[in-house]
Amino acid sequence: MERRLPPPQPALSRIKALLFVLALIPFVRTILIVLSGDAIDPVAFMTHATGDWILIFLMLTLAVTPLRRLGFPSAIVRLRRMLGLFAFFYATLHFSIYLVLDKFFDPVAIAHDVVKRPFITVGFTALVMMTPLAITSTDGWMRRLKRNWGRLHRAIYAVAIFGVLHYWWLVKRDLRQPILFAAILAVLLGLRLFWSFRQRYQVRQT
């Protein structure tokens, strides 16, 4: 179902450059706050900040298709790869903080966490699933995988669900933020389900 994409345009490359800079702002801001000493528990602060931005970028990535269908210029699909890769960038940072500062490279402690703590199990699974998506995000892999590329990259639905579950299960009491992410995700995935059911129904009618 992959349609031929329109050729790159100069305006688009400027927008992409702008998006790249914007997407790095949370990273720079986090570092500046930690260096300034304003974060009293800098490790928790970095973990939460990167975690929030993984979910935000996952939601933005998943918003591209619905926005196109709702009338946004279809060229926005050209921003989708960068949005997804930034989700992976923040996920890598998020995991690195856990690996180094929480577990200090202790493979036994990490294995124990992954097996025993459901919120770590789903979070770790999401990261593992994101990795092949990041690797196969290039034009070369898109060509090589053909139709299978689209099938493989549908894994992002599971990644997003696991990501939101990870957040939901770790919160001590105040669920408002996880609920917000879950609601956004439900809309983004619900629209897809709705469209796909409708399409099937219409196909049968004709």
Next chain:
Amino acid sequence: MLIRKPSDIAPSEITPLQHYLDRRKFMMAGAAGLLMASDAFAALSFKKGTSVLAANDKPNSLRDITHYNNYYEFGSGKSDPSENAGVLKTHPWSIVVDGAVEKARTFDIDTLLRLPLEERIYRHRCVEGWSMVIPWVGFPLAALLKQMKLTAKARYVAFETLNRPSEMPGMAEGLLAWPYREGLRIDEAMHPLTLLAVGLYGNVLPNQNGAPIRLVVPWKYGFKSIKAIVRIHLTDTQPQTSWNLATPNEYGFYSNVNPTVDHPRWSQANERRIGEFLRRPTQMFNGYGSQVASLYQGMDLRKNF
């Protein structure tokens, strides 16, 4: 009302200069806020206590202690209490002591502040997996309870926090059963380590830390150390506690610091001391085992978590 004779010990003697400077900065920020009580941060007079610290324990800065708080009455974020607690009026204030006592009494905070105060530098371990070292000023809870004639039914002590939604904006979020409730067994309550704190770093307790009077039970997770106490009720049944009501399988009545009994969702084997980057091992009873382990002899601490 609190400025009496100068402290036996100057705050500068126990406070590293850096922290002392932070304190001035904090005071200036506080003064800009609305409704800072005029007696806030007044110096207390107290006896310098013997701190029960290991060589690798050093007190956290006043800024850390006053800007990283769990106090859901003012919001669930760590910085919410420091931002929102300034409006709380902590004077006048009184504590009702009733229940299994011969005669119920109401103590005015000013009366309690005239009890002999001492400094206690305690480790503080939060159930979330972080810890601090905090120089409290206060008096043993036992000193208050000994002024009462307890009846034979006084087997437990139940505590209640102030219930004043108009000054406690976080209460509207309804995250816990209000008013905040906590409890101890009578022997835990009478233990000499169990403190009613009225001060911090030699000064009156800041609102976000539980002013004007809070419990400190250093061998238990921090949520046991109830803040802004208005009622102490002696009873023969184990009291309800707010976190236990919220999630019974995660927060037990005892909630002793125990590295071998994990929270259902995370490990309690280690902790991050605020100010350090790598985690350190958590000690049984938060390192106070030699004083308190005997209270729990013969008990299954996995079951009585």
